[in-house]
Amino acid sequence: MSAGNPKNPKISLRDFRPQIARIERRLFLKQGLSLGALTMLSGCTLKDGDAVDKLLWAMSRWNDRVQAAIFDHGKLARTYSEADITEPFPFNAYYEQPMAPVIYGPDYQLELGGLISNKRPWRINELRALPQTNQITQHICVEGWSAIGKWGGVTFKTFLERIGADLTAKYVGFKCADKYSTSIDMPSALHPQTLLTLDFPGQPGETKYGFPVKVRIPTKLGFKNPKFVTEIFVTNDNPGGYWENQGYNWFSGS
Amino acid sequence: MTINVQILQKSDPNASDRIIHPLFVRLTQWNSAFALFMKIMNGRKIYNAAPVYPLQFPPDITPGGWLAGALAGVFAKIWLLSINGIVYLVYGVVSGHYWRSLIRFQAMAAYRNIRLELKPLILHGPGEHNPVQRVLYNAVIWIVILLVFSGLTMWKPVQFQSLAHFFGGYDEARKVHFFATLGLALFTLIHLSIAMAVKGTIESMFSGRLAQKPPKKIGAPK
Numbered sequence: 147m148s149a150g151n152p153k154n155p156k157i158s159l160r161d162f163r164p165q166i167a168r169i170e171r172r173l174f175l176k177q178g179l180s181l182g183a184l185t186m187l188s189g190c191t192l193k194d195g196d197a198v199d200k201l202l203w204a205m206s207r208w209n210d211r212v213q214a215a216i217f218d219h220g221k222l223a224r225t226y227s228e229a230d231i232t233e234p235f236p237f238n239a240y241y242e243q244p245m246a247p248v249i250y251g252p253d254y255q256l257e258l259g260g261l262i263s264n265k266r267p268w269r270i271n272e273l274r275a276l277p278q279t280n281q282i283t284q285h286i287c288v289e290g291w292s293a294i295g296k297w298g299g300v301t302f303k304t305f306l307e308r309i310g311a312d313l314t315a316k317y318v319g320f321k322c323a324d325k326y327s328t329s330i331d332m333p334s335a336l337h338p339q340t341l342l343t344l345d346f347p348g349q350p351g352e353t354k355y356g357f358p359v360k361v362r363i364p365t366k367l368g369f370k371n372p373k374f375v376t377e378i379f380v381t382n383d384n385p386g387g388y389w390e391n392q393g394y395n396w397f398s399g400s
Numbered sequence: 401m402t403i404n405v406q407i408l409q410k411s412d413p414n415a416s417d418r419i420i421h422p423l424f425v426r427l428t429q430w431n432s433a434f435a436l437f438m439k440i441m442n443g444r445k446i447y448n449a450a451p452v453y454p455l456q457f458p459p460d461i462t463p464g465g466w467l468a469g470a471l472a473g474v475f476a477k478i479w480l481l482s483i484n485g486i487v488y489l490v491y492g493v494v495s496g497h498y499w500r501s502l503i504r505f506q507a508m509a510a511y512r513n514i515r516l517e518l519k520p521l522i523l524h525g526p527g528e529h530n531p532v533q534r535v536l537y538n539a540v541i542w543i544v545i546l547l548v549f550s551g552l553t554m555w556k557p558v559q560f561q562s563l564a565h566f567f568g569g570y571d572e573a574r575k576v577h578f579f580a581t582l583g584l585a586l587f588t589l590i591h592l593s594i595a596m597a598v599k600g601t602i603e604s605m606f607s608g609r610l611a612q613k614p615p616k617k618i619g620a621p622k
């Protein structure tokens with residue numbers, strides 16, 4: 147019987163092999179694509195601890211080392227004129243603006259901890275008695291925006307020397323009144339533009355930018371510049387930080 | 401059967417077996433295509449976090465979960481692309497590939513054949529170099545250079561301050577990076593369209609060889 151007979155067609159698998167191959171190929175491509183999509187969408191949240199996450203965390207630690215190697219103590223961030231200052235300076239935190247802590251100046255004490263020889267707490271008027279300086283620099287946020295602001299206070303290196311901090315230690319950590327925390331490498335802490343800030347952008351009496359003490363580091367991204375600092379400690383164990391522990395790169399230098 | 405295959409087969413009976421794209425070219429090409437695609441997907445989420453212009457990408461086409469994930473993804477792909485680029489440049493120079501393929505083979509043989517293929521697609525006068533291709537492949541080199549240097553400026557505006565000075569600052573480098581990325585995406589579209597228009601081009605970037613089947617109607621080369 148011929149295959150052309152419409153009443154009793156002889157169906158052979160061989161006749162359909164090309165079509166089957168095409169369908170198989172299409173399925174394979176489809177599965178390949180959805181596998182790719184899966185690793186892209188769920189695989190890099192830095193929160194679920196899967197293989198892709200582990201790889202990305204390891205890459206981030208490698209990027210810390212590369213940035214530390216690139217960091218040049220002598221390279222100063224560009225400074226601007228009063229006319230360049232961004233008004234109003236943007237407020238940014240992990241909470242909304244009304245939640246920002248308001249600290250009563252006369253009661254404030256800056257606590258010290260870790261590898262520091264004189265851990266006596268400091269009051270604002272004592273910090274004011276140290277040599278003061280100011281800077282107009284660009285604040286760059288990890289989100290991509292930037293703003294130019296003016297900050298005044300004590301060169302952080304001067305303060306670290308005054309309190310007898312171990313300058314050969316690896317890290318300086320910060321704890322803040324808003325439950326925020328962060329930490330930096332010692333070379334960045336000793337950079338000539340790193341500032342223990344007492345004067346802030348905004349109107350006199352405005353506290354939301356970190357009153358009474360902020361640490362301004364123009365060689366780091368914005369989130370590495372802690373506001374409302376209540377404790378400074380020196381350590382050889384990386385203390386991490388609020389955002390760093392969730393996956394933002396720890397070094398985050400500029 | 402395509403014209404370029406016939407011409408090559410006439411001049412060289414073993415043309416269909418000859419490797420026209422070495423393995424390292426194919427590997428680095430597809431690796432960079434993959435890494436760049438994924439990087440641009442992540443990059444859109446980073447752009448959305450603080451858009452340069454009053455335009456945002458729809459959130460469902462911006463993978464990475466959240467900003468930190470997208471940033472980590474982009475930096476991982478930067479290393480993949482850097483290693484890829486170094487392998488491509490070093491191996492290309494050491495093996496003599498650039499001289500053999502990019503300068504001699506491509507300029508003399510393939511280039512003429514591709515021009516014949518493109519004739520119905522892109523108009524150009526007789527004896528002229530195809531202006532579209534010339535502009536396109538020169539432009540992409542500059543786009544990649546701009547992407548690398550504007551990217552380094554965004555990453556380290558203080559450490560690479562001479563670069564930042566060149567671009568006019570961090571914010572300007574961001575804009576350059578944004579438009580260079582658009583340029584690269586546009587290049588990829590045109591590049592892919594031409595590759596798909598010339599039969600056998602995409603297949604040969606997988607197999608390394610020109611199409612295996614002999615021409616049916618004109619007759620297989622002896």
